[in-house]
Amino acid sequence: MKKFWLVSAMAAALMLAACSDESSESAETEEETATEEAAEETEDTSAEESESEESAEPELYLVGDEVTAGDITLTVTDTGVAEQIDDTNRMFEINMTVTNNGEEEVSLSSEDFTLTDLSDEEKTAYGDPSEWTIAAGETAEGSLQYESASTTAFKLLGTIGEEEVEWRLPGITSLD
Known part of the structure; x- marks a missing residue:
């Protein structure tokens, strides 16, 4: 569920960035970079959690x-x-x-x-x-x-x- 909200927020931020005028491009780029880094950290954490869950269950x-x-x-x-x-x-x-x-x-x-x-x-x-x-x-x-x-x-x-x-x-x- 957390991934859904994170992805939705990222999509909204990207849509707003695409609709705004070009003069604020550098501020938007910093915001996109921060959002992408947060998404990557969440994906890494999710991957680690799923790996530990898989190893906890015997095959x-x-x-x-x-x-x-x-x-x-x-x-x-x-x-x-x-x-x-x-x-x-x-x-x-x-x-x-x-x-x-x-x-x-x-x-x-x-x-x-x-x-x-x-x-x-x-x-x-x-x-x-x-x-x-x-x-x-x-x-x-x-x-x-x-x-x-x-x-x-x-x-x-x-x-x-x-x-x-x-x-x-x-x-x-x-x-x-």
């Missing part, structure tokens, strides 16, 4: 997106129901590939990941905890299993080193 990744965190590249390759546990719960499986782009061996475990539904209810890991050790320059495939009832979508949160990564995954419908 959401989808199935198939390559995500790089430190020396590791992760890709969730597939998700879906792998097993019916009981009348209401199913085992939801997330398959991924992990590539170590670094010079040293890297370890990841299922404890580095958390699955929640869109209301932030954490899902219980299913089965034994998994752990992957990936040598430098190598790629490994792994899967995570969670117990869940029907839900529209999931959020998979991963903590890789000091970075947090978030994926938005499809849910389980009652017909799965």
Whole structure:
């Protein structure tokens, strides 16, 4: 809204300057310069604010997106129901590939990941905890299993080193 008023004021000042006689040209030029400088400062501040807002929001990744965190590249390759546990719960499986782009061996475990539904209810890991050790320059495939009832979508949160990564995954419908 502030930009609208600032732009309107600038337009009005320019229109008045164009309509006045030429003898007051130097005064008008100084006014236009001051108005343009104020507009540029406002644009710079707005750009900085939008950049900080963007960095505050974590980027959401989808199935198939390559995500790089430190020396590791992760890709969730597939998700879906792998097993019916009981009348209401199913085992939801997330398959991924992990590539170590670094010079040293890297370890990841299922404890580095958390699955929640869109209301932030954490899902219980299913089965034994998994752990992957990936040598430098190598790629490994792994899967995570969670117990869940029907839900529209999931959020998979991963903590890789000091970075947090978030994926938005499809849910389980009652017909799965």
